[in-house]
Amino acid sequence: MDLQDLYRDVIVDHNRNPRNFGRIDPADAHAEGFNPLCGDHLQLWAKLDGDRIADVQFEGKGCAISVASASLMTETLKGRSLTEVHDYFKQIHALLTTDDYKPTLPLGKLAALSGVREFPSRVKCASLCWHTLMAALDRQNKPVSTE
Amino acid sequence: MNSSVDSPITAPTTAQLQAQAQSGGLDVVRIRKDFPILSRQINGKPLAYLDSGASSQKPRSVIDAESHYYEQIHANVHRGVHSLSQWATEAYEGAREKVRGFINAASTREIIFVRGTTEAINLVAQSYARPRLQPGDEILITWLEHHANIVPWQMVCEQTGAKLKVAPIDERGEVDVAAFENLLGPRTRLVALAHISNALGTVLPLQRLIAAARTHNAAVLIDGAQAVPHMAVDVRALDCDFYAFSGHKMYGPTGIGVLYAREAILKTMPPWQGGGDMILQVTFDKTTYNTLPYRFEAGTPNIAGAVGLGAAIDYLQSLGLARIAVCEQQLLRYATATLEKIPGLRIIGTAAEKAAVVSFIVDGVHPHDLGTILDADGIAIRTGHHCAMPVMEFFNVPATARASLSFHNTREEIDRLAAGIEKARRLLGPPTATGTN
Numbered sequence: 186m187d188l189q190d191l192y193r194d195v196i197v198d199h200n201r202n203p204r205n206f207g208r209i210d211p212a213d214a215h216a217e218g219f220n221p222l223c224g225d226h227l228q229l230w231a232k233l234d235g236d237r238i239a240d241v242q243f244e245g246k247g248c249a250i251s252v253a254s255a256s257l258m259t260e261t262l263k264g265r266s267l268t269e270v271h272d273y274f275k276q277i278h279a280l281l282t283t284d285d286y287k288p289t290l291p292l293g294k295l296a297a298l299s300g301v302r303e304f305p306s307r308v309k310c311a312s313l314c315w316h317t318l319m320a321a322l323d324r325q326n327k328p329v330s331t332e
Numbered sequence: 333m334n335s336s337v338d339s340p341i342t343a344p345t346t347a348q349l350q351a352q353a354q355s356g357g358l359d360v361v362r363i364r365k366d367f368p369i370l371s372r373q374i375n376g377k378p379l380a381y382l383d384s385g386a387s388s389q390k391p392r393s394v395i396d397a398e399s400h401y402y403e404q405i406h407a408n409v410h411r412g413v414h415s416l417s418q419w420a421t422e423a424y425e426g427a428r429e430k431v432r433g434f435i436n437a438a439s440t441r442e443i444i445f446v447r448g449t450t451e452a453i454n455l456v457a458q459s460y461a462r463p464r465l466q467p468g469d470e471i472l473i474t475w476l477e478h479h480a481n482i483v484p485w486q487m488v489c490e491q492t493g494a495k496l497k498v499a500p501i502d503e504r505g506e507v508d509v510a511a512f513e514n515l516l517g518p519r520t521r522l523v524a525l526a527h528i529s530n531a532l533g534t535v536l537p538l539q540r541l542i543a544a545a546r547t548h549n550a551a552v553l554i555d556g557a558q559a560v561p562h563m564a565v566d567v568r569a570l571d572c573d574f575y576a577f578s579g580h581k582m583y584g585p586t587g588i589g590v591l592y593a594r595e596a597i598l599k600t601m602p603p604w605q606g607g608g609d610m611i612l613q614v615t616f617d618k619t620t621y622n623t624l625p626y627r628f629e630a631g632t633p634n635i636a637g638a639v640g641l642g643a644a645i646d647y648l649q650s651l652g653l654a655r656i657a658v659c660e661q662q663l664l665r666y667a668t669a670t671l672e673k674i675p676g677l678r679i680i681g682t683a684a685e686k687a688a689v690v691s692f693i694v695d696g697v698h699p700h701d702l703g704t705i706l707d708a709d710g711i712a713i714r715t716g717h718h719c720a721m722p723v724m725e726f727f728n729v730p731a732t733a734r735a736s737l738s739f740h741n742t743r744e745e746i747d748r749l750a751a752g753i754e755k756a757r758r759l760l761g762p763p764t765a766t767g768t769n
């Protein structure tokens with residue numbers, strides 16, 4: 186168990202200075218996510234341009250992993266097509282849950298999340314924003330919970 | 333074999349004497365050897381277990397009592413003429429007598445074995461409150477209750493049309509006694525209070541609160557889950573009607589707990605669950621229920637758990653609850669003073685009378701991250717909402733970190749906690765907080 190592997194510089198930076206932290210009003214998609222175990226709570230807003238994410242922003246309170254993950258996600262997904270978004274979702278899911286997973290997409294900074302896998306109690310922190318985004322894009326507009 | 337020959341008796345060193353004085357006269361070094369788990373390593377570091385409030389560790393005598401029971405005694409209770417069944421019954425009923433003495437109940441008929449505090453409170457909600465409550469009747473609780481002392485009452489309110497009232501707390505985490513008294517009224521049927529708050533450590537002024545409830549003829553339930561491991565409890569001196577607690581928080585096994593209930597009230601309560609053991613006679617026309625306390629113990633009980641709980645009571649009494657209280661109060665003072673020195677750390681729960689629980693938050697470091705960082709150093713604390721979400725809401729925090737101390741903890745462990753918090757601040761805290769960067 187190596188803390189340095191969990192709290193890599195990219196994670197620490199995105200926790201201290203979250204990117205895309207704010208609301209979009211009006212938004213085309215919105216959802217709210219909860220992690221009852223640690224009290225993480227976040228909201229996501231997205232503006233769509235056809236099948237592309239023109240803008241995505243988030244707000245919320247949470248641990249370093251959940252804040253950094255949301256910040257990294259929003260940074261990566263801006264301008265991507267919905268197909269790409271779904272591909273990233275699958276990659277991140279595999280990265281967080283599969284030992285020695287070799288991503289089939291260039292993940293860029295998102296690869297910093299691979300250290301979370303060694304800390305099973307923290308996987309939900311990293312995946313909360315992704316599940317929330319999926320809920321927003323499905324236009325469910327219902328709160329999602331990691332439980 | 334004969335250690336007094338091998339090791340000449342030497343006078344205790346000043347350091348040893350000091351350590352003993354700091355721990356209320358308890359010999360912490362020896363006590364730690366009673367707990368097998370305390371000598372193990374976690375992530376390559378010696379375990380510092382600061383999470384007894386969630387569940388305490390078990391001394392060797394409790395573990396041995398359970399395995400001895402299974403190796404030498406086990407059979408079903410109350411239903412066999414063979415020797416083992418009689419011995420098992422004696423062991424189980426012997427544990428009941430120990431519990432009775434432990435909380436000074438008048439009779440073993442008032443001691444019902446259950447799974448834990450949660451089940452005890454649900455039993456009272458369903459068997460005492462539900463048949464009695466009318467629409468418009470009121471149940472009064474406080475803002476600092478554990479979910480186990482909130483949700484069962486919400487359920488019974490939904491079932492009966494009764495209303496749940498909540499007495500507020502103040503910034504220190506103390507119950508506002510005047511507001512509590514104002515919330516009592518002619519419709520208050522039941523008052524349900526924690527003895528000690530698990531999230532804040534507050535010891536409630538039960539004497540005053542119970543006396544106030546009595547003037548309105550309300551029944552009183554005390555959630556004693558956090559109290560029994562820390563202080564001597566006397567249910568008759570408290571003058572409560574129900575007292576609930578869990579074995580696993582008082583150095584006993586999981587899956588066993590106790591509901592104390594005044595006999596006069598128990599007699600008026602219908603059984604909660606039906607089945608074996610709780611009956612005298614069953615025909616398809618009519619079933620006659622068993623006497624107390626068996627009427628409330630349907631099915632084969634947790635016999636080994638009860639035996640283990642009895643051993644835990646023996647263990648606590650051999651140390652002495654008064655000495656335990658002194659020792660833990662000294663640890664609490666030390667922990668409070670040590671943690672208060674850390675910049676950006678705020679203690680949540682600063683009541684004048686507290687058990688050895690320190691809940692806190694640290695600027696820029698989420699409790700969940702702190703928990704992970706401390707765990708890497710072998711330090712176990714609890715992080716989260718502590719099953720007391722209204723308390724978190726009151727203090728406007730999503731979660732806290734909580735160190736809950738036991739007589740087996742040391743000042744060195746508290747120093748390690750402080751060092752771990754400093755490490756977390758360097759790693760995650762605001763850049764200015766570290767002085768560098």
Ligand SMILES: Cc1ncc(COP(=O)(O)O)c(C=O)c1O
Pocket residue numbers: 385386447448449450451478480481526528529530555557558578719
């Ligand atoms: C004050 C309080 N009440 C009730 C409970 C519930 O106890 P159990 O989970 O053993 O039923 C707890 C345990 O966390 C507690 O601290």
